[in-house]
Amino acid sequence: MIPIHDLKDSSPFDIKVNELGARTNYNTSEHHRHNYFELFFFENGGGQHEIDFVDFENHSFSIQIVAPGQVHQMKRKPGSNGFVVIFETSVFDKEALISNFLFDHICYEVTEFSPVYTFDKKVQTQLLGLFQSIWQDFQSDSVLKNEFIKANLSLVCIQCIRTLSQTVDKSKNQKTYDSFRRYLNSNFREIKKVKEYAAVLNISEKQLNEIVSAKTGYSASIIIYKQIILESKRLLNMGLSAKEVAYDLNFDDPSHFSKFFKKQSGISPSEFQKIHL
Template sequence: MAKHQIPTYTICRLAADEAVQKELIAERFPHYLDTHQHLHFPHRHSFYHLVFFTKGAGKQSIDFVSFPVQPGQIYFMVPGQVHGWDFDGEMDGYIINFSDTFFHTLLQNTQYIDQFYFFNGQAAESVLQLPVNIQTEITALFEKILAEVQQNNDHMMDMIRTLLLQIFILVNRVQVTTIRQKQVPQHNYLLLRNFQQLIEKNYTQLKLPKEYAALLYITPNHLNALCKDVLDKSAGEIIRDRILLEAKRLLTNADMSIMDIAYQLNFADNSYFSKFFKKYAGATPEDFRKQFDHTYNK
């Protein structure tokens, strides 16, 4: 049994500036690291989180997937993901945390940022190495955001919102260019995105590809071919991956029993859940929890 419950941080808990603490944190990354040294341990965010590295090395983990850190890298996280880092040497860059309602006062479509590929909650699609020419433009936008925070001018928050949207659009263009180079039709990616969003909303109840295919008004064979073509995985694997990820997240909570987790994920019984987890994670739920606890306490 794990000894600790993985912490979940809110913007209010991390912010020093009361004027913006409910909606935004924007800082140079070294200052953020110095202020929040405990964040290298695995933790969750209740907010959106992005970091742009201009200097540094080491590694970070997002939802139990490890990524090497290098200059020119930007990563994006959505609320609820598990995160930790182990940096090597001097770090530099920018960090922005913003609430899930941050853009609601500016944009009529409250789901607007969901369109960006890097905000889909998939770790592999949320860490990008930016081209050198884009890095310069992105750096300038981060500097403008920091200047807005420091100057506290009229309409500061709306100016920051528009600057952040510029960052999102520029990075999304990089991702779209990569997609086009793979010569996969754009509408296939949009369909896959809709599939992933449906999984996010329904993975505890709907576990069969044919159920999602019906919601997308396509055949199960079409859905499976789409997933194979774009992600080199079957539709069933993508659904199972999301269930497995949530199981791992829940297992970091020391207050939940294996039986409670099985119930929350809508498994028929504890035994079926344990067999599922061992088959696809390569370890029993108990062993995974012990290994996480060992890593967390070393």
């Protein structure tokens, strides 16, 4: 069964820093998930990082961000090194720029927005300095340590946001789409119909479909289904039975869930578990 880890189990702070490969209170090389963010910086790359069933290469001087709830498994090669910063979802509540970045990009499906960020050599040097400062201060007894780390982590996130600056859409439709995705992420267990999401957003079902299709190439219903399937896979990978997953996701009948899963995934829940467990 895939465990869910809580930062408060291992640290009194809302931000924690480790060197990659440092001993933790759980096995990072096994599938697991958390209720907090993890931001990885690879000084020397090597290996792969599986995030929500998709493998990403660990490139040198790259950053990877794992969102709360995502299932992941680190498969580093010997000699790869860097840092991981772990932080609560509330850390940037009062900083709209970074909060929007985390919740409007990182929390999407990894097939829609890559969790990997790469940089030119000048920025690589800046990032290495930032992470070294974060690590040194975390190990110290300095006053305002959490605030210092948060300030430097903000700069790291801003560098990630800069890589998106050429593609970020600031239009009204983008804001509507982001609102739809946020509401979907929080409510897909209870709400599965496009018209209900459209009502919350105060637009018509047709308008929502047009906005979602323009952004993703899929209808709103398909995006809803993809969210349900992703969470289904996470739960099945935790060892839950198809019946347990069906009830967790508020399907009236386990057989209905199994048919839905096979139609959307191409395989049955039991076949999925044979592959991944």
